Amino acid sequence: MNGSRVMGRDFAHRLLRNRLAAAGGAVILFFFLVSALPGLFASHEPNRIDIVNILRPPSAAHPLGTDDLGRDVLARVVHGARVSLKVGFVAVGIATALGLLVGLLSGFYGGWVDAVLMRFVDMMLCFPTFFLILSVIAFLEPSIWNIMAVIGLTGWMGVARLVRAETLSIKERDFVAAARAQGAGDARIIFRHVLPNTLAPILVAATLGVAGAILTESALSFLGIGVQPPTPSWGNILTAGKDNIEYAWWLSLFPGLAILVTVLGYNLLGEGIRDAADPRLKGR
Amino acid sequence: MTGGIYRPETDGALLAMVNVYKTFPVRKSFFSGEDLRVRAVDGVSLTVPPGKTLGLVGESGCGKTTLARVAIRLLAADSGSIRFEGKDITRMEGEALRTTRRRMQIVFQDPYSSLNPRMKVRDIVGEGWLVHGLARGKDLRERAERLLVRVGMPAEAGGKYPHEFSGGQRQRIGIARAIALSPKLVVADEPVSALDVSVQAQILNLLKDIQEEYGIAYLFVSHDLRVIRHVSDAVAVMYLGKVMETGPAQELFREPLHPYTRSLLSAVPMLGDAPSERIVLSGEIPSPIAPPPGCRFHTRCFMAKKECVEASPLLREVASGRFAACHLI
Numbered sequence: 277m278n279g280s281r282v283m284g285r286d287f288a289h290r291l292l293r294n295r296l297a298a299a300g301g302a303v304i305l306f307f308f309l310v311s312a313l314p315g316l317f318a319s320h321e322p323n324r325i326d327i328v329n330i331l332r333p334p335s336a337a338h339p340l341g342t343d344d345l346g347r348d349v350l351a352r353v354v355h356g357a358r359v360s361l362k363v364g365f366v367a368v369g370i371a372t373a374l375g376l377l378v379g380l381l382s383g384f385y386g387g388w389v390d391a392v393l394m395r396f397v398d399m400m401l402c403f404p405t406f407f408l409i410l411s412v413i414a415f416l417e418p419s420i421w422n423i424m425a426v427i428g429l430t431g432w433m434g435v436a437r438l439v440r441a442e443t444l445s446i447k448e449r450d451f452v453a454a455a456r457a458q459g460a461g462d463a464r465i466i467f468r469h470v471l472p473n474t475l476a477p478i479l480v481a482a483t484l485g486v487a488g489a490i491l492t493e494s495a496l497s498f499l500g501i502g503v504q505p506p507t508p509s510w511g512n513i514l515t516a517g518k519d520n521i522e523y524a525w526w527l528s529l530f531p532g533l534a535i536l537v538t539v540l541g542y543n544l545l546g547e548g549i550r551d552a553a554d555p556r557l558k559g560r
Numbered sequence: 561m562t563g564g565i566y567r568p569e570t571d572g573a574l575l576a577m578v579n580v581y582k583t584f585p586v587r588k589s590f591f592s593g594e595d596l597r598v599r600a601v602d603g604v605s606l607t608v609p610p611g612k613t614l615g616l617v618g619e620s621g622c623g624k625t626t627l628a629r630v631a632i633r634l635l636a637a638d639s640g641s642i643r644f645e646g647k648d649i650t651r652m653e654g655e656a657l658r659t660t661r662r663r664m665q666i667v668f669q670d671p672y673s674s675l676n677p678r679m680k681v682r683d684i685v686g687e688g689w690l691v692h693g694l695a696r697g698k699d700l701r702e703r704a705e706r707l708l709v710r711v712g713m714p715a716e717a718g719g720k721y722p723h724e725f726s727g728g729q730r731q732r733i734g735i736a737r738a739i740a741l742s743p744k745l746v747v748a749d750e751p752v753s754a755l756d757v758s759v760q761a762q763i764l765n766l767l768k769d770i771q772e773e774y775g776i777a778y779l780f781v782s783h784d785l786r787v788i789r790h791v792s793d794a795v796a797v798m799y800l801g802k803v804m805e806t807g808p809a810q811e812l813f814r815e816p817l818h819p820y821t822r823s824l825l826s827a828v829p830m831l832g833d834a835p836s837e838r839i840v841l842s843g844e845i846p847s848p849i850a851p852p853p854g855c856r857f858h859t860r861c862f863m864a865k866k867e868c869v870e871a872s873p874l875l876r877e878v879a880s881g882r883f884a885a886c887h888l889i
Contacts, residue, residue: 451675456661459741
């Protein structure tokens with residue numbers, strides 16, 4: 277459809293009319309609020325050990341129970357939200373920036389630039405991402421920053437292909453020829469004319485990418501090579517839950533639910549943006 | 561004196577193209593490994609004098625748009641030479657090309673794809689000023705507004721986005737952009753073909769007014785003979801990448817010489833001054849990948865003889881100031 281409408285009122289209207297997308301957006305907003313103001317949602321300290329009250333089921337004092345060190349699960353889940361969001365956004369930011377750069381150069385210049393960059397993309401796609409991340413992390417210190425960097429650096433290929441395809445079609449449009457005739461150079465044409473017209477599909481890819489990055493971070497933390505205890509992350513709370521799953525279901529259920537709801541929220545919002553931006557893409 | 565081969569008038573011409581070729585690769589043939597190319601512009605020579613309009617007319621796919629884009633270096637010619645303001649621009653590059661581009665601009669056919677949907681109208685119109693360091697910020701905004709008013713748009717249009725306007729208004733914005741840098745030559749590539757007939761007239765009149773006011777020369781591409789007749793001082797008729805006939809517009813429309821021109825004109829009844837017989841061409845325009853041997857037009861020509869199949873006719877003077885590529889005239 278007409279790209280010009282994407283950011284307009286029509287777009288917002290279509291997006292909000294899509295109930296699932298609106299629900300997804302509400303979930304994301306809620307978790308943003310939780311990460312910004314954790315004190316509002318949990319009164320306990322996430323790392324305060326209380327050996328008298330270990331593995332207590334949900335109660336008035338501890339609405340989501342306590343873990344094997346007596347720490348409040350609600351407080352840990354609430355503080356873990358920030359980790360998930362941070363990883364999601366930084367990793368996707370890295371992946372999107374890299375993908376944009378590679379895709380724009382590849383699509384705009386074509387020829388050997390395109391051939392080299394796209395073969396590199398193919399090569400990167402050959403690695404099973406998760407094992408690549410595992411082996412890289414094995415050599416680096418497992419920290420939240422390394423996790424973000426590695427997830428970002430292994431997740432840009434899809435964006436690159438998307439941007440390349442968009443660039444190929446946009447660079448043939450007359451307004452690019454007009455800019456050329458006005459005397460605009462390559463850099464101006466790429467960043468002022470091509471890039472802004474690729475943003476709608478990028479936004480969709482990035483939103484869906486956040487969900488993927490949150491899942492990957494949870495998985496890594498669950499395996500013990502992600503965010504390190506005692507810093508709470510939804511993944512490492514689950515690790516503790518796994519050891520006590522027979523008699524402390526609350527320890528696994530609540531962080532699991534948090535992951536599920538958040539990932540679902542991003543996926544619904546991403547698909548909503550896609551449908552609102554381009555009705556033709558529906559059901560793809 | 562008549563009978564000479566057409567040589568474009570290079571002295572004093574604003575734009576002179578001599579023997580220009582442009583091909584596009586299609587694909588290599590899978591079996592023979594033969595390199596297939598579309599011969600879009602196949603040895604064309606023409607000139608545009610300063611302040612005048614050369615109308616370029618022909619059927620869809622005859623190469624007129626390619627020729628127009630080659631003329632202002634949006635596409636590079638394979639061979640031949642293009643001179644603009646006396647300078648050879650065929651292989652010009654870098655800064656020299658950038659500064660030359662200020663004086664040759666283009667108006668596109670499609671008012672939708674020719675304006676960046678993500679830019680405000682004033683930034684579209686003023687991009688050339690910004691790129692060449694002529695205006696920015698408030699100055700650019702004011703100049704853009706004045707220019708928009710000149711092409712018949714409200715001044716507030718500058719702050720809006722292209723999708724808020726109709727096709728005709730968008731074409732006005734495209735014209736404002738084309739004249740912003742005070743060019744000497746504007747290529748008008750089917751500028752009214754996508755518009756309603758009532759709007760066409762307004763846009764054509766705007767182009768004419770601007771021509772008089774700024775002394776702009778047009779290379780005016782169209783498949784619509786009525787439009788061409790309305791705007792042109794001279795006309796070149798293209799068929800399959802070659803110029804079939806060229807000459808002063810009035811004479812060419814009064815008495816077309818080439819059989820192709822004659823058949824084209826006969827298809828538009830209101831153009832003929834005397835009622836003439838309708839000449840119906842048979843068949844389709846042949847593929848520009850493998851154009852017919854001899855005269856390009858012989859497969860559809862109602863006058864074709866044996867010699868037309870054998871040799872390609874040159875564009876030569878057949879009457880004073882009138883040139884045609886035909887063995888039979």
